[in-house]
Amino acid sequence: MKIKSLPVAFKAGPDDGLAEGEFIVYPSTFTRTPDAYGDVVAKGAFAEGIAHRRDAGIHLPGLFGHRMDDPDYFVAAAIEEDEDDHGWRVKGAFDMDAPKGAQTYRLVKSGRVRELSFAYDTLEEAQVTLDDGTKANELRKLDVFEFSFVPIGANRDTSVVAVKSATVALLDGLKAGRVLAQKHIDSLRSAQEAIGAVIAAAEADTDQEKAGGSAGAKDEGAAGVKSEGVAVSPSRRLLAINQFIQSL
Structure with missing residues (x-):
């Protein structure tokens, strides 16, 4: 399995x-x-899977952090799925009777996720x-297993966008x-300290990859979800970036 991540604008609850x-x-x-993987x-791409789930009465699960190994992290489910000109659209509902479902809902509502x-x-x-002449790999048919709410996506570029947006907002205020x-x-x-931790972790990871000859390998997360070149389970780099974002 592979994963893809991106920052999104959520609509959630009565306010929306x-x-x-x-x-x-x-x-x-x-x-x-093209995204960071050139895709x-x-x-x-999602139409066949959407039709199959609709006909079979299957509700695609919404997880927190791709945690397939623990039912407590099955925090939501899709109610409706479709494709429009913008993309794959999911209307869903959190399991408000489950502690982690209600907590994830609050995190989404407050913008922390x-x-x-x-x-x-x-x-x-x-x-x-x-x-524009750019060559890309076009994904034409996908078999989707779940969607997840994540504080930081496995695609490092989306994490950088989130950090940049927060810091730019403060800089604009100063100007x-x-x-x-x-x-x-x-x-x-705190962010300055966290940036130092990000750099240190990135350099350490790079040194380890060179020593082990593992550059470009596919890493497997704790839940068995693979991503191209980036582990789903938290690494020191992701933890440092998360510390940075949470400090803003």
């Missing part, structure tokens, strides 16, 4: 015109800009040349003449 515990997300979009997803990821196998793919509160100054100090 939904019932308590309900949400709408796009776990994947049909943008023609684009073709419209129709801002990314979504999904596990899949590729059934059909092909190399294509995009309109506009806004005085930072003491808690923001403290957060920036």
Whole structure:
């Protein structure tokens, strides 16, 4: 199995015109800009799986952090799935009777969890040349197993986007003449320390990869989910980045 992650704009709960515990997300979009793996997803890639689940009465599970090994982390389920021009759209509901379901709902509502990821196998793919001449691998048919709410996606590029957005917001405030509160100054100090931890962890991981000859290998997470070149289970690098984001 492989996974893909991206930052998404969640709609969740009564404030967004939904019932308590309900949400709408796009776990994947049909943008023609290749992701970090050089992939684009073709419209129709999810259609066969959506139809099969609908006909069979299967509700795709929503997990926290791809934790397939523990039923407590099955925090949500899809109610409706479809494809539109934007991407694969899922309307779902958190299990509000389960402690981790209700907790994840609060995390999403408050913006503390801002990314979504999904596990899949590729059934059909092909190399294509995009309109701008860029070559990409087009995923044309996918077998999806679950979607997950994640604090940091396995794709490191999405994590960097999340960090950049938070820091840029503070910088823009300074340029506009806004005085930072003491808690923001403290957060920036913590962020500075966390950045140092990110760099140290990245350098240590790189040294280990060179020593072990494992560069470019596929890593397997604790739940058995594989990603290309990035482990799903938390590494020192991801933990350091997570510390940075949480400090903002």
